[in-house]
Amino acid sequence: MHSVIFDNDIGIDDAMALLLLHYAESVELLAITTRFGNASITDTTCNALIMKDLFGIEAPVFQGAAASIGKRLGEGFPIHVHGENGLGDIDLPAPQSKVEALPAAEALVEVTKEHDGEAIVIAVGGLTNIAQALDLDSNFAGRVKRLIIMGGAFGYNRHSGNVSPVAEANIASDPQAADIVFRSGMTIAIVGLDVTHEIIMDRPYMQSLRECAGEAGKFIASSHQYYLDFHHSLSGRFECPLHDSAAIAYLLAPDLFTTINQPVRAVTEGIAMGQTIHGDDLREYVSSAWDDVTESTICIGVDGPAVLELCRNILSKAAKIRD
């Protein structure tokens, strides 16, 4: 059983990832921690509470960062990608569930104390809450079993940035927090654009979720219509990458991914702000910036169709039991 804290900025694709965590038989969802990103902190927290209500998710919701620790790339929220409400502007009920009083960073500290060495944190937004938890408690890094991040881009498979030629959105939304986390010594796996852009959902896939995955499938297909329209405006195709759910797939089926182990840094200023760069042990560099940084596991290849099948299986099996 995987004990998971889900740190997110819900978000169309974050919502699908949350449903996978909720329905995967081998996952115990301990807590949901929110952060600004795809929408304001008020909206992302509200979206988490609505997901709780709609799908009977029991994990408590803790509200996190409303702003980045350091300078971020860009401003405002990506309404053109996720809509005004962060969930593709589908009609949503007012939330009935209540947010917990404890701020997200403190919740990360407390929940990992209760599950010392067992809790896996999956972070699919910027890394502000995680950096704040590291700042609050010097033992936090050692208590987390593993941190799985959706974020970053290293240029594998010809995939680089999505908010600048080199920067991925989550890292770019708080590069300083990301660099703190990469240098923290935590056990980290990075699922970046190198692989998420190799896992492509199209209209027939969405239709299949709508048909075989019950209320969850209908919710995912409806909210993703906005996301597909955005990607259509970029590529001329109604296809979108599987970002945040790829981190869940990595948790559940790491064998579907090819990885390397290297120390990682995030660029915190200048025209490459938000870029993730890994070290290379083949050379002796003049720069010592990657020396003494613990290696992260970086996903550089993936069996995209198998990941899509995994996601559909989880959602459709659960729908049969729970709808």
Ligand code: RIB
């Ligand atoms: O770059 C993709 C990431 O940015 C995803 O986590 C998406 O939800 C957005 O936050």
Ligand code: CA
């Ligand atoms: Ca996200």
